Amino acid sequence: MPHIVPFVTEIDMNSGELSAPGYVIQRKLSDMATMYIDEAAARRILAEEGDRLIYEVQGVALPAEEGQIPHCTTRILAGRIGEEYHMTKGHYHARREQGEVYFGLSGRGYLVMQTETGETSVVEMVAGSAAYVPPYWAHRTVNVGAEDFVFFSAWEARASHDYGAIERAGFRKLVLLRNGKPAVLENPNYS
Numbered sequence: 001m002p003h004i005v006p007f008v009t010e011i012d013m014n015s016g017e018l019s020a021p022g023y024v025i026q027r028k029l030s031d032m033a034t035m036y037i038d039e040a041a042a043r044r045i046l047a048e049e050g051d052r053l054i055y056e057v058q059g060v061a062l063p064a065e066e067g068q069i070p071h072c073t074t075r076i077l078a079g080r081i082g083e084e085y086h087m088t089k090g091h092y093h094a095r096r097e098q099g100e101v102y103f104g105l106s107g108r109g110y111l112v113m114q115t116e117t118g119e120t121s122v123v124e125m126v127a128g129s130a131a132y133v134p135p136y137w138a139h140r141t142v143n144v145g146a147e148d149f150v151f152f153s154a155w156e157a158r159a160s161h162d163y164g165a166i167e168r169a170g171f172r173k174l175v176l177l178r179n180g181k182p183a184v185l186e187n188p189n190y191s
């Protein structure tokens, strides 16, 4: 078993940048155009404006072994695709029994969660919010503000990510602009 020595990472709370990221992942609109309820709006943006960065993840590199606690930041840029706010893909943990902690660093977002047995929950996060994603809950974050929404996450290494279920069926709840503010609505396409 590799021996990891203690370390500290400095985080820029406004950009989510790590002092020494082990990895950086960028998700662009072209990576997730089919996930937005108004896919035609996504296609229009891609054709007329070109691709757009939706969110960026910066994390520390740790081995995927029992007891390690990977952690990262996510920065979701402000904006919408049609009426739907910029969001992450969202996932279940492959090991459903593994939970996770999120901590808001800057901006304003919604954390959208659901279980496979039909429960849903949407909580608001601002700088200083510690949000708990319990075991068995799929999770997606949505930037509902005018600035970048940045948060920190930490989870158990073996949790791993299962994107397939959400890619196939979506989330039960959508966060859309309604009357000038974010509203949580049923997803008519949820299957």
Ligand code: S6P
Pocket: 057, 072, 073, 074, 088, 089, 090, 091, 100, 139, 140, 141, 153, 155, 161
């Ligand atoms: C990892 C944790 C987050 C997300 C990140 C991007 O378990 O939930 O760090 O990975 O916010 O979202 P997604 O859905 O693309 O992994």
Ligand code: ZN
Pocket: 091, 092, 093, 100, 139, 155
């Ligand atoms: Zn997760």
